[in-house]
Amino acid sequence: MTKSELVEMIAEQQQGITRREAEVVVNTIFSVIGDALAAGDHVELRGFGSFTTKARQARTGRNPKTGEAVEVPAKAVPHFKPGKELRERVDQAG
Structure with missing residues (x-):
């Protein structure tokens, strides 16, 4: 959707x-x-789920085109954890 x-x-x-x-x-x-x-x-919507951020550490990545090592900086990424009611509803539908 x-x-x-x-x-x-x-x-x-x-x-x-x-x-x-x-x-x-x-x-x-x-x-x-x-x-x-x-x-x-932290954003929590009861019965639906919660939104938080997770910290990702800096790492060395690789450019897929050239194979060259690239430094990827640390960053925060959004994370969603579904609530119990949403998990059960999806499980019943599947």
Whole structure:
């Protein structure tokens, strides 16, 4: 599902909300979650899951084209851990 499909589904399922309003809501939610993660915060949505950041250490990588060693700097990457209800729901669907 793409973001535009998500917006469309929200607009269809919620009476009295336009597609434009649904788009603003979805964009705002994504923006707030992204801002919180960038600030180093933990975002938990009960029943759905939690978003955190994980630290990756610096390492030596390799350029696949030339085979040359390349230093990859340390960085923080987003991580999602699904909640129990979401895991069970996906397991039942599969």
